[in-house]
Structure formats: C-alpha cells, structure tokens
Amino acid sequence: MNIRDEEQLQQYFERQMSSAQEQNFLINVAARDDMRLAFRSQLELLKAVREDKDSSGSPTFVRSKTLTALGLGGALVPSSLKEHEVQQASIVPASFLQNVGSALKRPVVSVTLGLLLGILGTSALAPSNVSTDRSATTPTTVTAPAKIAPSVTAPSAVASEPAQEMQKPSDKAPVKTMKTTLNATKQTPATETMPVITSNKPGTVDVKTKISNPDEDSGKK
Amino acid sequence: MEEAINLFEEQAELSEETFAELPEIPQITGTLSEDDQLDLALVRDFTSGRDDAFLALYAKYEAPLLHYCRKMCPDQRVAEDSFQEIWTTIFEIRSKKTEVGRFQSLLFRTARNTCLNAMRREWVRSRGKVELKNTLASVTLESQSEQEEIRTLISQALAKLPIEQREIFVLHEYSGFGYHDIAILLGKTEGSVKTTAFRARIRLRKLIASWLGLGEEEDGSIKVPYLSQEH
Numbered sequence: 001m002n003i004r005d006e007e008q009l010q011q012y013f014e015r016q017m018s019s020a021q022e023q024n025f026l027i028n029v030a031a032r033d034d035m036r037l038a039f040r041s042q043l044e045l046l047k048a049v050r051e052d053k054d055s056s057g058s059p060t061f062v063r064s065k066t067l068t069a070l071g072l073g074g075a076l077v078p079s080s081l082k083e084h085e086v087q088q089a090s091i092v093p094a095s096f097l098q099n100v101g102s103a104l105k106r107p108v109v110s111v112t113l114g115l116l117l118g119i120l121g122t123s124a125l126a127p128s129n130v131s132t133d134r135s136a137t138t139p140t141t142v143t144a145p146a147k148i149a150p151s152v153t154a155p156s157a158v159a160s161e162p163a164q165e166m167q168k169p170s171d172k173a174p175v176k177t178m179k180t181t182l183n184a185t186k187q188t189p190a191t192e193t194m195p196v197i198t199s200n201k202p203g204t205v206d207v208k209t210k211i212s213n214p215d216e217d218s219g220k221k
Numbered sequence: 222m223e224e225a226i227n228l229f230e231e232q233a234e235l236s237e238e239t240f241a242e243l244p245e246i247p248q249i250t251g252t253l254s255e256d257d258q259l260d261l262a263l264v265r266d267f268t269s270g271r272d273d274a275f276l277a278l279y280a281k282y283e284a285p286l287l288h289y290c291r292k293m294c295p296d297q298r299v300a301e302d303s304f305q306e307i308w309t310t311i312f313e314i315r316s317k318k319t320e321v322g323r324f325q326s327l328l329f330r331t332a333r334n335t336c337l338n339a340m341r342r343e344w345v346r347s348r349g350k351v352e353l354k355n356t357l358a359s360v361t362l363e364s365q366s367e368q369e370e371i372r373t374l375i376s377q378a379l380a381k382l383p384i385e386q387r388e389i390f391v392l393h394e395y396s397g398f399g400y401h402d403i404a405i406l407l408g409k410t411e412g413s414v415k416t417t418a419f420r421a422r423i424r425l426r427k428l429i430a431s432w433l434g435l436g437e438e439e440d441g442s443i444k445v446p447y448l449s450q451e452h
C-alpha cells in the first residue's frame with residue numbers, strides 16, 4: 001500500500017474516477033489483500049465520519065448565543081418570532097372557541113342569544129322583501145350577457161342561425177351543452193373564445209350556450 | 222478495543238513544544254478566486270457598517286467552522302466558547318479596520334489560534350497532560366450499537382492524532398474543504414497536505430481494522446470478513 005494506491009482509494013470514494021479507472025481499481029482491490037483491507041476500513045471510516053457529522057447537534061443554540069453576544073441577535077429574531085406567532089395564532093382561536101362553546105352551553109345565554117337572533121332576523125327580512133319586490137331582476141339580466149358578448153363576434157355566419165334556435169330549447173340544453181363545452185376546453189384550451197370550431201355540431205350544441213344570451217337580450221331590447 | 226486505542230497512546234502526550242512547533246499560517250497575497258472576492262466584498266460591506274454582510278459570512282462559514290472547533294477543541298463546551306470567540310475576533314475587523322487578504326484564511330487562522338489556546342489552557346489546567354475528552358468518548362462502549370462504537374472510536378482516535386494531521390483530516394472530511402483549498406488555507410503545498418492526510422487516514426484505518434477484527438492472520442494471510450467464506 002503506497003501513496004499511489006491511497007490516492008486511487010481516495011479518488012474512488014470521492015467519485016473522481018472514470019468508469020475504466022474504476023473498473024481497474026476494483027480489479028486491483030479484488031486481487032490484493034492489502035487493498036481489500038484498506039478499502040473496507042476506509043469505507044467504515046467514512047461511514048463513521050458521516051454519522052459523527054450528522055449526530056453533532058444543531059447549531060441553533062450556538063448561533064443565537066454568538067449573534068446575541070455580537071449584538072446581532074435581532075437579525076435572527078424575526079424567524080423565531082414568526083414561529084412563535086404561528087403557535088400563538090393556533091392557540092388563540094382554539095381558546096376563544098372553547099370559551100364561546102362553554103358560554104353557549106349555559107341555558108340562559110343560549111335562550112337570550114336565540115331570542116336576539118330571532119328579533120334581528122325578522123327585522124332584517126321585512127325591509128329586504130319590500131325592496132326586492134319593487135326593484136325587479138332586470139339589472140341582472142342586462143349585465144350578465146354583456147360579459148359573454150365578445151366571444152360571439154367571430155363566427156358571424158353561424159351566429160345568426162343558432163340565435164333563432166336557442167329561443168326554443170333553452171331549458172333542455174344546459175346539461176348537455178355544459179358537457180360539450182367542458183370537453184372542448186379540455187382538448188383544446190386555446191379555443192375557449194371560439195366554441196364553434198371545436199364542437200362536432202357547431203350550429204346546435206356549443207353555440208347555443210355561448211351565443212344565445214346576447215342575441216336574446218338584443219332582441220328584448 | 223484496548224489494543225486499538227493503544228495505537229494512539231503515543232500521541233496522547235502533549236507538551237509545550239507541541240504547540241510551539243506548529244507554524245503560523247502565512248497571509249496569502251496572491252490572486253484570489255471568485256469565492257474569495259465575494260467574501261472580500263462582504264467584508265468591505267461589513268466594515269462599512271452593514272450587519273447583513275456579516276450575517277452572510279456567518280451563514281456561509283458557520284457549519285465548517287463549528288465542525289472544526291468541535292473536533293479541534295478538547296470538549297464540546299470549549300468548542301462552543303471558542304466558536305463564539307472566533308466570531309467576536311472577526312467582528313472586531315470593523316472597529317480595528319484590519320486589512321483582510323483572504324477571509325477564509327483569516328477565519329481559520331483565528332480558529333486555529335483560538336483552539337490551540339484552548340488546548341493549552343486545558344493542558345496547563347490538567348498539569349501537563351491534556352485529557353482530550355469528547356462528549357462521545359465519555360459514553361461507555363458496552364451499551365452502544367456497532368456504529369455508535371465506531372463513532373466513539375473515531376472521536377477518541379481523532380483527539381489523539383497529531384494536531385496537524387487532525388486539522389487536515391477535519392478540514393477535509395468534516396468541514397468539506399478540498400486539498401487545494403486546505404493547502405492555501407494553511408500556507409502549505411498541496412502535496413504535503415495530501416501526505417499528511419494520508420498519514421492520518423492510515424492511522425485511523427488501522428484503528429478501524431483492528432476494531433473490526435480485520436488484519437493479518439497467523440499464517441500471514443489477511444482476514445477481511447465480508448469477503449471471506451464465512452460471510
């Protein structure tokens with residue numbers, strides 16, 4: 001065992017050998033007793049060193065001690081504070097909920113709370129019903145199709161046809177049309193704005209859902 | 222096991238000469254690598270008042286330096302105190318306006334001096350004989366698993382290696398420096414660093430082999446259990 005062998009051994013364990021060199025080296029190890037001994041004991045040595053390295057404790061304590069001594073303790077405080085805050089955040093709601101739960105178990109509290117909620121509910125519902133009756137749902141019907149309108153503009157020839165059909169079967173179609181549009185988007189996500197191209201029956205299925213609303217609305221208007 | 226430890230008994234005795242013989246690490250003034258230049262830029266930022274630059278340097282060298290201290294100092298407590306002392310010395314660069322050629326060299330030169338001082342103090346305290354204890358070494362071997370025993374053995378063996386061999390072995394295996402870097406760090410040639418490391422490994426391997434029951438048989442053949450017919 002000379003320094004050349006030692007270098008080879010070191011190169012092998014540090015993975016600095018080419019495959020040909022490695023092969024020669026392993027043949028050498030198999031052939032020579034002293035090399036085999038060196039190989040085995042080096043392997044054990046490296047294993048022991050690695051375990052020793054891993055088992056030496058975490059440097060957190062030394063770090064905080066050292067940096068605090070240098071007056072730089074504050075630099076590491078934020079991370080530790082964050083951890084503390086997270087712990088606090090998880091503790092506070094739990095204790096709060098526990099307090100609320102234990103208070104609700106008391107009959108007096110639960111009855112008064114129920115009464116209060118009942119009163120508040122009835123007073124809140126009465127004016128809201130009046131207002132909904134007076135102001136009809138017209139604003140929603142006007143605003144909703146305005147968002148869909150731009151997607152309709154591209155296929156002008158087809159758009160006129162389904163617009164007429166859609167006035168009839170608008171209540172049958174939704175489930176089917178939703179499925180087809182979903183499939184279309186799955187296969188070719190880029191064609192979202194042009195549903196006519198992607199579906200098998202452009203005039204009947206896809207275009208109905210996408211195009212119907214603006215046309216209906218324009219007809220109404 | 223006892224025989225294995227006895228292989229290192231000759232190295233256990235330290236004297237005043239042991240410390241005096243160690244050469245000082247020279248200041249490196251040659252061309253700097255990119256990594257060194259990055260360190261220098263951080264040092265400049267730090268001396269101009271930026272604490273985050275110091276923290277960046279600290280983060281970079283914390284692990285290798287802590288491993289160095291833990292293996293070079295007599296025990297865990299002394300190692301941690303030395304670690305703190307080293308960074309305090311480095312922090313004083315700012316107030317003293319020290320010229321830094323190569324930060325890595327400065328750091329490990331400071332580390333070496335601090336650890337040697339700690340060893341010397343321990344040596345004086347124990348009246349001539351340094352008890353190079355390790356936290357692991359104090360644990361009884363009988364109650365441990367095989368791997369733990371080897372680890373304990375390594376710690377004890379390392380503590381009994383000559384300081385130069387131990388330093389190079391620790392810098393390479395624990396702190397992760399290449400031989401070239403160690404040579405620059407210690408102001409030696411790469412060849413001499415390799416030779417020293419080779420000697421250290423031979424000693425440690427002999428110990429391991431003896432502990433594992435590997436070695437020469439009476440008939441002159443070498444017994445290596447995992448390759449023999451028994452296994």
